[in-house]
Amino acid sequence: MSFFRNRNRTAPSFEAFDHLATMVAVLDREGRCQHVNAAFESTLGLPRRALQRSSAFGWFVDPAMLKVTFDAVVANEYSTARLEALLGRPPGAASSEPLPVHAIVTQIDHGEQVLLELVELEQQARQDREARALDQARITKELIRNLAHEIKNPLGGIRGSAQLLEMELDNRSLHEYTQVIIHEADRLQALVDRLLAPHRRPHMVADVNIHEVLERVRSLILAEFPKGLVVQRDYDTSLPEFRGDREQLIQAVLNIAHNAAQALAERRQAGDARIVLRTRAARQVTIGRQRYRLALDLHIEDNGPGVPPEIRDRIFFPLVSGRDGGSGLGLTLAQDFVQQHHGLIECESEPGCTLFKIQIPLP
The missing domain is CATH 1.10.287 (Helix Hairpins)
Structure with missing residues (x-):
């Protein structure tokens, strides 16, 4: 496939692979790594130069089945083969935990090279x-x-x-x-x-600084709950502005933070209630099956009792509330406003820690 070589046909060009959401490695016929893409680097937490020329079979917990499949593809018994495997993470990787993956082994460049594509089962x-x-x-x-x-x-x-x-x-x-x-x-x-x-409500689009949004929410929460509650800032101030509806985003974050403050009633009385507003940049993010180079990663975390297990899977549904007297619309509206910004909102909760994660694409 000439697509994988540049015009002079002297050196491979794999820059397009950096735009893929899945991990991709280009191997020679012996299984040595010649190239890995940005998603591979990000997942393993290793620069690609650390993986160059190493054997791909050494990356896996049990490489036997991969070796058999790889040899069959090299021998042209199959042009493409699939299997599930456990990526063991090379030495020096950011995490030592094995990663379950779906592996796709494909011939490229007329059989001179092999493309190894790994899809995280959890990601899928x-x-x-x-x-x-x-x-x-x-x-x-x-x-x-x-x-x-x-x-x-x-x-x-x-x-x-x-x-x-x-x-x-x-x-x-x-x-x-x-x-x-x-x-x-x-x-x-x-x-x-x-x-x-x-x-x-019309969508009022303008340049938005997410930290101005969070500061507004913080001031509103502390004005309503002045005693026993700390609202901590943990900001990445290098984040760029983006186009969005400032008022919608204030309302979305405020609905979540307000729910958290109300759930922290006992801890507010004890004087140790805490809400954390955290921002980070996330790279190579997939939202709604679309890949984005850069995204806002916004966390709203509290140390309250957690979302009741019986409604945990339904908290974004209208009229579902874990609090007496609640309308059950706050999180529904928050989800709607975040989705209007092409973003995603998720919740993880256990007693002592509830975390709402919002991701919104950045320019």
Whole structure:
């Protein structure tokens, strides 16, 4: 395949592989590494020069099956073969934990070289979870929007009828009942308005500094919860600005941080409640099956009791709340606003540590 060589056909050119989300290594016919891509470097935490000329078979916990498959591809018994393996991580790698991978072995350059592509099984599972979450969010939003519109019209009629009825009642003691109808109709109207808010509100795009957003959230949280709570900053100030809706992002982060502060009620009384706002740059990130060179990695972490296990998989669904009196809309709106920025929001929780992760592509 001439694609893999430059115009002079004297030296291989593999720059395109650096744009792939999966780990890619180019091997010679003996299995020695000639090139690895950026995703390979990032996953192993090693520069590519540390892997050059080493044997790929030494990277795996049990290389026997890979060796058999590799030899079959080199011998042209198959042009491509697949297997599952356990990447043992070369010495000096960032982590010593073996990594389960799906390996794809393919001939290139007329059989002179072999392409080894490794897909993290956890990465594949994560992408599948993201796809399911996005589909579920789209379905849920459409359902809620349709339901809200259906509720909205009768509510106006109920409230108006109650007002007319109140005007006709001579016995003022009966006004108590019409007022109950009016107040409950207003409460439901406010709920419907919140459900419809993301669809009504225009997307106000401008340059956004994420740390200005976080400082605004921090000041609002500390103003409401001034005692017993510390909101720590852990910022990477080198992060660039990006195009987005500043108010939407403030609301998304505020909804999460506010939930955390409320969940920290006991720790606030004890004086050791903590919320951490952390920003980092993430490189070669896949969001919604699209690869981005650079992304914002925003963490909102608290030391509260954790999300109840029975709702952990449903916390972004509308009307699901782990708190008495909660509307169950805060995290739904946060997810919607983050997705409007082509981002992803996830939650990991256990007693003593709840972590919300937001990733948004950066320029």
